Amino acid sequence: MSDRVERPRVGHIQFLNCLPIYWGLMRSGALLDVDLRKDTPDRLNAALVAGDLDIGPISLVEYLRHADELLLLPGLAVGSDGPVLSVNLVTSRPLAELDGRPVALGSTSRTGVLLAQMLLADKYGAEPEYFRCPPDLTQMMMEADAGVLIGDPALRAMHETPRDLTVIDLGQAWREWTSLPMVFAVWAVRKDFAAAHPGVVKEVHEAFQRSRDLCLDELDTVAEAAARWEPFDALTLANYFRALDFSLGRRQVEGLREFARRAAARGAAPALPPDGPVFAQV
Amino acid sequence: MSDRVERPRVGHIQFLNCLPIYWGLMRSGALLDVDLRKDTPDRLNAALVAGDLDIGPISLVEYLRHADELLLLPGLAVGSDGPVLSVNLVTSRPLAELDGRPVALGSTSRTGVLLAQMLLADKYGAEPEYFRCPPDLTQMMMEADAGVLIGDPALRAMHETPRDLTVIDLGQAWREWTSLPMVFAVWAVRKDFAAAHPGVVKEVHEAFQRSRDLCLDELDTVAEAAARWEPFDALTLANYFRALDFSLGRRQVEGLREFARRAAARGAAPALPPDGPVFAQV
Numbered sequence: 435m436s437d438r439v440e441r442p443r444v445g446h447i448q449f450l451n452c453l454p455i456y457w458g459l460m461r462s463g464a465l466l467d468v469d470l471r472k473d474t475p476d477r478l479n480a481a482l483v484a485g486d487l488d489i490g491p492i493s494l495v496e497y498l499r500h501a502d503e504l505l506l507l508p509g510l511a512v513g514s515d516g517p518v519l520s521v522n523l524v525t526s527r528p529l530a531e532l533d534g535r536p537v538a539l540g541s542t543s544r545t546g547v548l549l550a551q552m553l554l555a556d557k558y559g560a561e562p563e564y565f566r567c568p569p570d571l572t573q574m575m576m577e578a579d580a581g582v583l584i585g586d587p588a589l590r591a592m593h594e595t596p597r598d599l600t601v602i603d604l605g606q607a608w609r610e611w612t613s614l615p616m617v618f619a620v621w622a623v624r625k626d627f628a629a630a631h632p633g634v635v636k637e638v639h640e641a642f643q644r645s646r647d648l649c650l651d652e653l654d655t656v657a658e659a660a661a662r663w664e665p666f667d668a669l670t671l672a673n674y675f676r677a678l679d680f681s682l683g684r685r686q687v688e689g690l691r692e693f694a695r696r697a698a699a700r701g702a703a704p705a706l707p708p709d710g711p712v713f714a715q716v
Numbered sequence: 717m718s719d720r721v722e723r724p725r726v727g728h729i730q731f732l733n734c735l736p737i738y739w740g741l742m743r744s745g746a747l748l749d750v751d752l753r754k755d756t757p758d759r760l761n762a763a764l765v766a767g768d769l770d771i772g773p774i775s776l777v778e779y780l781r782h783a784d785e786l787l788l789l790p791g792l793a794v795g796s797d798g799p800v801l802s803v804n805l806v807t808s809r810p811l812a813e814l815d816g817r818p819v820a821l822g823s824t825s826r827t828g829v830l831l832a833q834m835l836l837a838d839k840y841g842a843e844p845e846y847f848r849c850p851p852d853l854t855q856m857m858m859e860a861d862a863g864v865l866i867g868d869p870a871l872r873a874m875h876e877t878p879r880d881l882t883v884i885d886l887g888q889a890w891r892e893w894t895s896l897p898m899v900f901a902v903w904a905v906r907k908d909f910a911a912a913h914p915g916v917v918k919e920v921h922e923a924f925q926r927s928r929d930l931c932l933d934e935l936d937t938v939a940e941a942a943a944r945w946e947p948f949d950a951l952t953l954a955n956y957f958r959a960l961d962f963s964l965g966r967r968q969v970e971g972l973r974e975f976a977r978r979a980a981a982r983g984a985a986p987a988l989p990p991d992g993p994v995f996a997q998v
Binding site: 440441463 | 742944
């Protein structure tokens, strides 16, 4: 890493879904080699696109919207091959009956809300009246018939669903719909940074891969350590961490492409190039 | 720690002098148990006093000014028993000749600047015209005959002293003057937080002690890891870390009391109570 004195500015999602990755970065000592900026996914998306971060996780749809400026880090993602537990459509009516009804889109979600919109339109023929809303279930359901919620509030909703509400796990819904894994977020590096500092990108990528592998070996320990402070017990957390898929293999890339195709068809993002997504050389 | 769900808000000095402590917190896994807020010493001082932090390092003089709201964590400090390398008075004239001359006080320093003022007044009979200034040596010396600089810029000044300037190590100067170790910063907890959450305070204190001990065992490794990114080589960093005294034993407390006595005599801080400083029960 002799090509740069400053530590790379690397994003980290301050949600439980990325806690295992943080655990790995901490235990492996890699935290000393990055200037880690913890924040919510939407703010990290904006920071990476604005060039305030060099490398970081980014919502899949935001990656698709800025694919010309970014390269993906191979092998890394946040997704699920079935239930994800923390990307949920909470509804008070059957989905087909949401047509024309108010549906709240949690302001912290990008890919999850688009997935919900695709699912409602293409599978249930429903075009609700969507509006943005802070990610609070009670507030959402006061004004809407359904709401899309991600992250820790969504996980809580999954475990403490109020009566008369149904929780649709959007990872599971995608799997049933397409037979493919869902990729909610990827790790990307800015093209300009990758061109200037290829060695740093390679090292950060290796550090994240190592962290991911290390935390997968220690998931029960991570869950126990986290349960001391989080509003979930260790077993719930361990089940959650095991539901998450941090890999980006052949099938996950297929799922990513399928999502990209449908997003482009809706006009929600430009189409991926035929050979996309483009990965960083690491 | 069942008495509180939220992680304690703990300060961390984002300077090289506290990097070994961070290393220990990282390697021991304790980072998962605290909401660590990294910042400059002056901003951490303000945050602890304002109640925006529960526990954290604080400049000795700021502790003295707010001792009625704070309890010290036993055994922990940042100081030196001789040269500290990173709290410096840089001067273009002999110290006794600074009387009536402009002297710049680096805006990031609290205890260091007071120590310099004591030393100049009481040992050299000099009462300069002091003014606050950003911690940049070049800017300081354009407007002043001497300047007080702490932290990484001070460490750089020590290693790359411009011609015609003399660097006085204020840790060493204090040692020669009083035969005592100098304590520049202590760790404190807010009294209200300690009363409400004694278990958390005990655990954070243990985590810091463990981190300190762990990093002392691995100082060369810490120095090598840090040298990749910092403008100092591993040997310089290891020497710096070894110059620092992270303990707060009997002699260090004597040094602290002596400083408090002199600060009170100057009217720079209230006097410590006869049995002070008051420690947290851990």
